[in-house]
Amino acid sequence: MAAQLDEAEKQILGALLVDFNERGLNASVLSKGYEGPKVIKLTEAICISDDITTVDFELALKDLEKKKFIRTGPFKAYENSPDSSMVIIGGYSLREYAGLTELGYKAAKQTPNRPAKSQRIINNVHISGGSFNNMQLAAGEVITQKLEVSSGTEANILQDLIRILQTQGQTVSKEQQDALALAIAHANDGDGKSAKSLLEKVCGPVWSSVQPVMWPIVGDIVKKSLGLS
Secondary structure, eight states, X not given: OOOOOOHHHHHHHHHHHHHHHHTTOOHHHHHHOOOOSBHHHHHHHHOSSTTSOHHHHXXXXXXXXXXXXXXXXXXXXXXXXXXXXXXXXXXXXXXXXXXXXXXXXHHHHSGGGOOSSOOOOOOOEEETTEEEOSOOOOXXXXXXXXOOOOOOSHHHXXXXXXXXXXXXXXXOOHHHHHHHHHHHHHHHTTOHHHHHHHHHHXXXXXXXXXXXXXXXXXXXXXXXXXXXX
16 A cells, blocks of 8 residues: 655655656665755755745655655764763764655655655756756766757757767767667656666766756656656
């Protein structure tokens, strides 16, 4: 039977599922744990109206932890006083970030637990060429210029991806075009991991430069295919 969640819990799981899919993460990180979005960013995304307050959010976050649907971190060990006769072993979460567990991923995919509209976590990051929104950037990633890319049909999206590569001085072969089309097909099937793997393979050494522009386009297809937009 599907877990019974309130709206705040649904919104948190929904936002974490969007983030998980857009980053193309795999099942192994669900069991091992991973550093998900900052809790402060989750709060900003979900508490955008009076329907869900920050109190609702904090209580929902605690409940999801108790249900083992999410993990928060980083973990900090208890500091024992050198003068104390009692030694406390263990620690606690600083709750700076949150990520899904296997149970949470499964719960988020169940129809009764899907919110009417999942909120997307917004990160404003300044990189050379301007400020880019809604992107998960790893440390050290750069891009040489800001590209305006319009969404549209699959054919238009394919042409957008090709143009992004061409702006980096890359010649896109027929085989590479076919691989990009296959990545779009995987995205339409909700398979973000395979889509991202193909993109990285096609882009090769310029992947770190084009990822901040290219992946949000394909990630949006993944999100739509899962009914999260």
